[in-house]
Amino acid sequence: MNINLGEEISRRRREQKLTQEDLxxxxxxxxxxxxxxxxxxxxxxxxxxxxxxxxxxxxxTPDIINNAYRVKKIKPEGPVNNTPIFIQKINNELRKLPAAKAERVCKSLIVLLKEMN
Incomplete structure (x- = not known):
């Protein structure tokens, strides 16, 4: 059985309404x-x-590989990620930071958001 990771990645990307640029x-x-x-x-x-x-x-990674092996594509069970792209981008940037710095950034964001309400 052939595996096509690109097809599975593309399917998941489109399912989440992401462009190739976003991904x-x-x-x-x-x-x-x-x-x-x-x-x-x-x-x-x-x-x-x-x-x-x-x-x-x-x-x-194992989930992508396992789904790429499936002959018949089956929709994944459970909720589809509907997180807005800007929140995903913030999350991605936070992952790059050391834990202590990421925590300080999050606390600052929380304070800022509370002030905006």
Missing amino acids: AELSDLSVNFISRLERTKDQNISIQKLDSIARALNTT
Whole structure:
């Protein structure tokens, strides 16, 4: 059985209403890489890049691989990620920070949001 990771990644990306540019930004990969992965049978991808894509799609690497092996595509059970893209981008940036710094940023954001209400 052939595996096409790009097809599965594309399906999940479209399901979450993300563009290739959004996915590239969220996963810290290039748009060209995402585009080539989705449109070709070239599955030359490192586990680190696949992990980055999985995190950006709010799933796991094994889940992407398992679903790519399925012959008949079945909708995943449970809620589909409806998190707005700007919240995903903030989350992605917070992941890049050391834990203590991310906590300070979150506390500052909470204070700012409370002041806006």
